Amino acid sequence: MDAPDTTEAPTQKSRLPRLRMSGRGMWITFLLVPPLAVMALFVIYPIVSALAYAFYDWQGLRRGEFVGFANFSKVLFDEPFATTTWNAFKNNVFVFFALMIIQNGLGFILAYALWRDLPGARFHRIAVFLPVVLSTVIIGYVWKLFFHPIFGAVNQLLRSVGLDVFAGPWLGDPDTALNALIFVNAWAWVGFPTLVFLAGLQRIPSEILDAARMETDSELLLIRKIIWPLIAPSATVCFILLFIGSFNWFELPYIMVGLDGSPFGTTDVLGLYFYRTAFGNQSAGIQDFGMGSALAVLMFLFIAVVATVWTIYLRRREIEV
């Protein structure tokens, strides 16, 4: 906003439009201030204070001296914390790529099938999206029961069809625990990319498709050359949201395997590690706000930077088409 001009005594004529302007300005201010205040209080302030916390040494709740980047170097380079951090990060990366293939890949295939109006498409459009509206707590709890080593539906099913060798402690076996969590996540969330891709597909003008179909009979070629480029904006949304979700992954592993990333860190992700470091795991450890904040800041920076750069790249690709 302009600073009020006090050099000249304003005439009656010039005051009127100025008043109108400031009225408009006030209206804009009135609309902007409440959300900005809420954002500042609940988003910016916590981020800034977490940033500040990360530079101090903490003994329990008592803030000690300023330690510079010591907390950051501790979580990134000092043993045994570094191993835990990098192990959690590695798991996040694995989760991201796995979900990228399973969740987004399957989402696209489902969207395509629904779009081509295969039999039962109307029913499946709802069925596929249904788990998305369920609470993660319910999903986690129910699937934990399904994976129960003794009474679980998964093992019962395997045994009933003679596949006893595959029945096992899904969430307790280091080879299957993380995959089981990824499977549940994909089961629950596949409806979201499906819906986004479907919306993208439905926006494609039919003339373009008709014209393309006159050129080729190959459905695959059509998807690769025409459809995929045209639904690029949908892909951007799905990819970026999945990226953010994978690196902020917390609720599902927390409910299904607990704060420690059981068994022995094979399902540990940065979200769990951050939580138990900052707030303490009542049955195992103590809380360390400094290291927890350092982890939070690193996670935030990583997600923000990668998501921004990637969004810009994906957007450019959309424009080029």
Added chain:
Amino acid sequence: MKKTFKLLTLGLAATAIAAPAVAQDLSFWSWRQEDRAVYEDLIAAFEAANPGITVEFEAFEASSYATILSTALAGESGPDMMMVRAYGAFEAVAGADYLMPITQDDVPGLASMNETALLAQTLREDGEIYGVPFASQTMLVIYNKGIYDQLGLSEPDTWDELLANAQAIEDAGMFAFANGTATAWQNETIVSALGSSTIGQDFFREVVAGTTDFTDPRFVAGLEKVQEISAYFPDGFTGLDYASSQQLFVSGLAAMFAGGSFEIANFRNQNPDLEIGVFAAPGPSADDAKLVGVFFDGGYAGNASTEHAEAVKKFLAYTATTEFGQVFANELRNITPIQGVTLTDDLLNEVAQLNQSAVPYIMLTNFRYEEPSGSVLLQAEVQKMLAGETTPQDAAQAVTDGIATYYAPFQD
């Protein structure tokens, strides 16, 4: 008439002004929502004996209690009195100067409590006591008496007898142990409940003194025993979480549960028909002392910045009296460090007897003050060991190395 009215108004006003100064309303925070009724009775008895002091009991969900309490204390809106945890988690609150130091003059009951109990509420850096310790928990084997009787088994005197019992139970088509390792902290309780007698009292004394570490053959032998007996845990126990283990025992599908005495009340509530017994898992020989692992749960503490310090001290003193302990132990089925309390419950009496030869629940009592805590390390390593991914020796080495990053006696 006018005069009388004036006097009356003045009198009323004076009372209104004076009242807050006389009445002392204390707030008391707890994580034991389920114990509310008993606490309210206890508070009523206190209020009757101390006119002018009222206590408001407020309970919060246990898993978020620490966060709620620490946020409130940091924001200077904490309660006058509160339940605090013990050891490392206690130090997080006490070390930040939020708690009122208490002495035997304030709380005479402290004089008769044993040192182990008081250590749980003592801040190591100044040696002062900040809380009245309230309950001890014991790591032992809880067993289904019905199944034991049915199969003609008796409480084992040696490790081999325990194995033979487990085998007999499995042969009868039941689960010998209900334990699973999917919930990390269960691994620590399993080691304490099953391995303490094999490890032996001397090791614990020495490790606390810093003259040995966890690679000591006695500790490794304890881990080996735990590994050996895990053959009698249910199939797929690595995927069995804490709640499922409890259910296996409560439903009578499993005969034994290696865990904490805090399970007893819960087991009885869920299945009142269950006949429960307890024993300390034996060592290799019948001559080995039968040891249980013991720790203290927490304490009652006063807020250092309360406006009613004297009233708070009165209440804290009350929580260390035999009168309080009697109700606390028998109504809430806890084992109290208060002397002179008679337990009406046979099983609790038995646990109290077992406590006479006990070792500390070591990672909590001595190695949960810094990160990585001994608990974090032991839980993960035992989980790994029981999944067949590491050996007892390597697990013990990893635990020692982890603690050695900050604990000088383990560094050479």
